[in-house]
Every structure is written in structure tokens, then in C-alpha cells.
Amino acid sequence: MQQNLDYQHLKAQIKNWALEIGFQQAGISDVNLNEAGKHLNNWLQKQYHGDMEYMARHGEKRYIPKQLIPDTLSIISVRLDYMPAHLTPYESLTIQSNKAAISRYALGRDYHKVIRSKLKKLAQKITEEIGDFGHRVFTDSAPVMEKAIAEKAGLGWIGKHSNLLNSKAGSYFFLGEIYTDLPLEPDQKQGFHCGSCTQCIQDCPTDAIVAPFQVDARRCISYLTIENKGPIPVEFRQAIGNRIYGCDDCQVVCPWNKFTHTTHELDFQPRNDLDDIQLLELFNWTENEFLNKTQGSPIRRIGYEAWQRNLAVGIGNIKTNEKTKQKIIATLKAKLDESSDLVKEHINWALNQFQ
Ligand code: SF4
Numbered sequence: 001m002q003q004n005l006d007y008q009h010l011k012a013q014i015k016n017w018a019l020e021i022g023f024q025q026a027g028i029s030d031v032n033l034n035e036a037g038k039h040l041n042n043w044l045q046k047q048y049h050g051d052m053e054y055m056a057r058h059g060e061k062r063y064i065p066k067q068l069i070p071d072t073l074s075i076i077s078v079r080l081d082y083m084p085a086h087l088t089p090y091e092s093l094t095i096q097s098n099k100a101a102i103s104r105y106a107l108g109r110d111y112h113k114v115i116r117s118k119l120k121k122l123a124q125k126i127t128e129e130i131g132d133f134g135h136r137v138f139t140d141s142a143p144v145m146e147k148a149i150a151e152k153a154g155l156g157w158i159g160k161h162s163n164l165l166n167s168k169a170g171s172y173f174f175l176g177e178i179y180t181d182l183p184l185e186p187d188q189k190q191g192f193h194c195g196s197c198t199q200c201i202q203d204c205p206t207d208a209i210v211a212p213f214q215v216d217a218r219r220c221i222s223y224l225t226i227e228n229k230g231p232i233p234v235e236f237r238q239a240i241g242n243r244i245y246g247c248d249d250c251q252v253v254c255p256w257n258k259f260t261h262t263t264h265e266l267d268f269q270p271r272n273d274l275d276d277i278q279l280l281e282l283f284n285w286t287e288n289e290f291l292n293k294t295q296g297s298p299i300r301r302i303g304y305e306a307w308q309r310n311l312a313v314g315i316g317n318i319k320t321n322e323k324t325k326q327k328i329i330a331t332l333k334a335k336l337d338e339s340s341d342l343v344k345e346h347i348n349w350a351l352n353q354f355q
Pocket residue numbers: 159160161165193194197198199200201250253254255256
């Protein structure tokens with residue numbers, strides 16, 4: 001690395017390069033995440049993490065960046081919009097019970113791959129300018145408190161639903177980080193702009209936002225349909241409706257999302273009509289079709305069994321007339337023999353909804 005670097009100038013260059021590479025914004029955070037660490041420990045103590053043991057396992061590494069990467073002096077935080085243009089609105093899908101409502105971030109290519117590749121390009125630009133420097137890139141891939149880091153880097157504030165919000169872009173964006181040994185000056189935090197609003201708390205289908213900034217994952221549809229490997233608790237099945245992969249409700253109702261910018265990234269465009277497709281059509285996919293059609297998509301990570309489990313719950317919630325009801329029952333029954341015990345139990349629950 002060069003000696004006597006002008007770090008102010010380098011910081012400005014990093015922000016410009018980030019934009020050139022396609023990120024919407026970049027900022028710098030220091031490595032003091034003590035406040036976020038307190039919040040995390042409080043959340044863990046209340047068991048709000050459910051079965052996500054990895055959240056507790058990495059302990060201090062999450063909020064003491066130097067325990068993860070010893071020479072870290074500052075963190076470059078970036079954000080990337082993901083909302084494709086011209087989608088059937090999510091709020092119109094959740095009221096058409098025969099359609100699948102899939103979280104908007106998961107309709108296209110796996111964001112981990114997209115962001116990692118852009119972060120590597122950014123690190124490469126820095127290397128070309130100053131020579132080798134110590135760094136590691138992350139995107140939701142290690143014990144990194146990405147929202148707290150982004151907040152400290154001036155990219156927004158953590159809303160009462162616990163997502164990051166930006167006053168010019170809402171909340172439909174991904175985050176990524178570069179831990180670095182460069183002593184870059186941290187940016188200023190943005191103000192907190194939720195005010196007295198509690199819309200996300202009121203409208204959560206399963207009352208998962210148990211208090212401002214406190215999401216009980218055990219009640220959260222994103223957790224129940226993605227992270228959860230076991231049965232979906234019966235008490236939440238009707239409230240889940242047709243949300244078969246994640247849930248966007250707390251973001252959809254947030255007034256700041258009127259400032260959402262759509263993305264130009266081709267990678268985030270919907271694949272296989274996942275933005276507007278019937279539950280029964282998805283349920284009829286064989287395992288091979290599932291694996292082929294979700295190649296390179298974040299949905300593939302949950303596996304075919306959890307996919308079928310979620311779809312069975314969605315189908316059990318379809319409101320329909322007598323004629324279609326018989327078709328639904330026949331479709332559900334046709335899958336019984338070939339399904340695992342977990343999926344069978346959800347199919348039987350769905351069949352019971354049509355008694
Ligand atoms: S819905 Fe209201 S309270 Fe919730 S994150 Fe948005 S502004 Fe904050």
C-alpha cells in the first residue's frame with residue numbers, strides 16, 4: 001500500500017466507484033457496534049431468534065468487527081436497490097388467495113452472488129489505486145451486523161420493523177460490506193424518521209413486531225417460511241395466507257416506500273413468472289423442476305420439502321367456489337403418497353380447510 005495516502009480523497013473516490021459499479025450509495029462506518037451488540041443480546045435473551053442458533057453462536061464476533069477480521073479499522077457499507085419495474089403489486093397478490101405471494105427480493109437471481117461480485121470490483125478499484133490493502137467482502141454471509149453498520153455509515157435508519165430505511169429510497173435494497181484496514185473517516189448517521197408511525201406493527205399478519213425494533217422471529221412469516229426447517233406452527237397457518245416465501249407486508253405499508261426506486265439490474269428481474277403465478281402450478285412442480293427453475297435463485301436454498309410445505313399452507317388458505325375446490329382437493333391428494341411426513345401433515349391440514 002502507498003505511504004502518505006490522502007484518505008479523504010480516497011473516501012470520495014470509493015463512493016464514486018461504488019456508484020459507477022452500480023450501487024446506489026456507499027458510506028463508511030467505524031467499528032464500534034456496542035449499541036447494536038446490546039440490542040442483539042437483549043433480542044437473544046428473549047429467545048426471539050427461534051432456531052437460528054447461529055445468531056447466538058458467533059457471539060461478540062457480530063458486534064466486535066476486529067474479532068471477525070483482526071485488522072479492521074473501518075467498514076465500507078453499500079446499498080443496491082432490488083425492486084424490478086412493472087411487477088404485479090404485492091398487495092394485489094396477497095388478496096388473490098389462489099396466487100403465490102413471494103417476497104420481492106427473491107424473484108430473480110440470488111443477491112449474494114450479484115453483490116459479492118460488485119463488492120469485489122470495488123475492492124479491485126481500490127487496489128488499483130493504492131496497491132494491496134487488507135479487506136474482506138461480505139453480503140449477508142457471515143456474522144456481520146449489516147443494518148447497524150449501514151446505519152452508522154449514513155445509509156439510513158433502522159425502522160420500527162427493524163429493516164433499514166432511506167429517506168430517498170425506502171427499504172427495498174440489499175446491503176453489502178467491505179471490512180478494511182484503511183483508516184477511513186466515518187460518515188454521519190442519518191436521523192430517525194419513523195416518528196409516531198406504527199403502521200408496520202399494526203399490519204404485520206402474525207403480530208411479529210412485538211415492540212418497536214423488536215421482531216420475534218418465531219412469529220415472523222419470513223422466518224417461518226425460510227429459516228424454519230420444521231412444521232409451520234398451526235396457530236400461524238391461516239394468517240400466513242398465500243405468503244409462500246418470505247413476507248413484505250411491513251415494507252409494503254411503510255410510507256417511506258413511496259420513494260422506492262426500481263432497479264435496472266437484469267439479475268433481479270423475475271424468473272419463471274414468480275411475480276404472478278398460481279399456487280397450484282407451483283405445487284405441481286416436481287423436485288427436478290424445482291431444482292431447475294430455481295437454479296441461481298435464493299429460493300433454492302430452502303429445498304423442495306420446505307417449498308412444498310409452504311405451498312400446502314398457501315393452498316389450504318385459498319378461498320374458492322365448489323368447482324375449483326374439487327380440483328384443489330384432487331391436486332393435494334395426488335401429492336400425498338410421494339411426500340415426506342412433514343409435507344403430508346401440511347397437506348392434510350390444507351385438506352381439512354376444505355371440509
Ligand atoms: S411503517 Fe412507520 S414505523 Fe414502520 S418502519 Fe415505516 S415509518 Fe417506521
